[in-house]
């Protein structure tokens with residue numbers, strides 16, 4: 508058992524001053540209120556809970572900053588970016604994946620996330636015929652090296668498009684049968700320690716048949732784990748889907764499946780009024796990834812209308828073009844302000860926009876992870892949090908009514924002093940950066956470079 512005394516802490520329900528947390532087995536066992544510090548306490552200034560990064564493809568971190576130019580005589584968009592991503596896929600193996608993921612996870616821990624849902628569809632190394640578990644092993648190694656809490660989410664990817672198109676040679680690296688996916692899930696379950704957990708999902712409606720999707724949905728229900736999928740990210744997908752089904756993807760999904768709060772719909776960028784209402788009513792979490800959605804030119808989610816309907820949201824770093832939970836929340840609000848030409852879209856009940864979005868992302872992260880111990884700081888939750896200093900120039904002079912908004916909107920410099928996951932303060936592992944540097948030189952001075 509060890510204790511932490513915080514002068515100011517963001518507990519479930521809001522800010523509280525002078526709190527002691529008693530921690531053992533990685534869990535907050537007791538919270539003592541309005542109490543002064545004692546000699547055995549580890550004293551900190553400000554404590555805030557870590558967010559769950561509800562959607563990440565960690566290997567894509569290697570492409571960050573490398574796809575920001577327009578190919579000659581071609582319009583650049585999501586689909587051309589996907590070609591670059593597929594090109595990377597051909598050149599990564601387990602050791603490369605591990606090095607890239609470790610760098611991404613370390614950056615998550617430095618920027619507001621203490622857990623990550625790794626939405627993982629890359630199941631085979633290039634040229635590997637048999638499916639294996641080694642790319643999952645590589646991700647787990649990265650999570651254990653850095654200390655982040657992993658929600659491993661194996662993903663089914665079986666076809667090249669809505670009309671059962673064949674997989675391209677690169678997409679073959681994603682392919683598993685339903686039975687292989689389930690076998691792989693059980694392998695992961697057998698070796699994950701208590702600090703980590705599992706979800707499952709399908710890549711998108713275009714990547715699986717309805718029958719395969721039903722099989723994975725049923726399995727998620729049996730295992731009582733969250734079900735994740737990408738949906739309606741690109742307008743083209745909505746148009747293509749409509750041509751075949753005479754229905755829009757989210758509308759069709761909600762009519763044909765029992766979508767509940769155990770579902771995490773990633774993006775859901777293109778919604779009409781009917782879909783928006785049904786989605787909010789379903790209780791499912793929509794995972795929004797504003798920096799990736801902006802980077803890939805996806806479009807802007809209808810946040811204002813969704814919030815008015817009581818919809819739930821989580822945030823994710825997705826392609827990991829940049830990794831910062833505060834930035835995701837800031838851009839979620841800023842996208843709306845630019846679109847609506849108004850201010851403070853997410854603000855409600857006398858709470859600032861930043862604080863409202865932070866609260867929603869905490870709750871949505873709990874649901875998307877499927878683990879009630881992840882999220883808000885309370886008795887029985889994981890000791891997963893960050894310490895900050897009130898004398899940081901971004902925060903100085905703020906009282907609790909504006910402090911969370913300063914954290915989200917006023918990032919003039921690095922805010923986070925220390926991070927604790929599972930009851931232990933973490934230190935950045937020096938080998939992570941070295942390994943990442945080696946791998947990046949290897950990838951971009953030889954194979955991937957055209």
Ligand SMILES: [Zn+2]
Pocket residue numbers: 562564626737773825826
């Ligand atoms: Zn994604």
